[in-house]
Amino acid sequence: MLRATALALACLFGSHAVAAQAPTYGEQLEGFSQPYPLKHFDFQSQGQTLQMGYLDVPAKGKANGRSVVLMHGKNFCAATWESTLDALSQAGYRVIAPDQIGFCTASKPAHYQYSFQQLANNTHALLDHLGIRQAIILGHSTGGMLATRYALLYPQQVERLAMVNPIGLEDWKALGVPYRTVDQWHERELRLDAEGVRNYERKTYYDGRWKPEYERWVQMLAGLNQGPGHKAVAWNSALIYDMIFTQPVVYEFKNLKMPTLLLIGDRDTTAIGSDIAPPEVKARVGNYKVLGPQVAGQIPQATLVTFEGLGHAPQIEEPQRFHQALLEWLGR
Structure with a gap:
């Protein structure tokens, strides 16, 4: 009996200790361990000096002279491309992974349109600064929407376009998902914590599954949101959600002129605002098993690779399988 009581108390205090030891990071993710040296790009935008953090990884294998730009998702950062940075650099590519304004290691301005x-223009300025005139663009999640916009704005400078479970394969607002104001998004983001992030990602991204290696990215996001820049991070996050919801790219996929790869985990159910959508609307949005082939049919030079049984981030769930498909397509 005493042993059982002692064990229960140890578990109780142990859980409190873990919670107390949960990391917090600075407003620009200061304190987080990056997979490669973090660099910074300072530039002028909308009347203010802003800064993007980025990772610039040279080819580790025999250099092929090609560059790949990685665009992260809403709940992700440049660092979450860790295994893809490794795989592409080993295959001979120079790889650049920026953090967009409002995210991760970048500035969190009080006012920004x-x-x-x-964001595409900001990224273009970074690549110009680095002397990169043409690149392969690879975007994940919200980064897929950004990659599409970048490719539409700068088609002559995009050698190829690849998207990993991009959101924006449908127009949620047009399909009946209710609008949230920026203030409502802000209130929601102020409450963000590790448990909420973990539960959301397990259910929506990973089809109910969870692996220990996902936890680092949960703590990264929660630590940024609960650090000293808490208010600025939440406010910028709210502005970004409004951008995502109100600026669909789905109507312009037909205008993409370059070879395009869609890498789709078919168990993904991500759809912005679906948590407040009526049941009949929620049932018909975020169905990537349907959306992947549907959008591939709209893009003139599309190749579709479907990862059966995987969710929103196949590059994290099964990196070897993902990178094999990506590198095979890049090598054609």
């Missing part, structure tokens, strides 16, 4: 055009 967010648009995918603006």
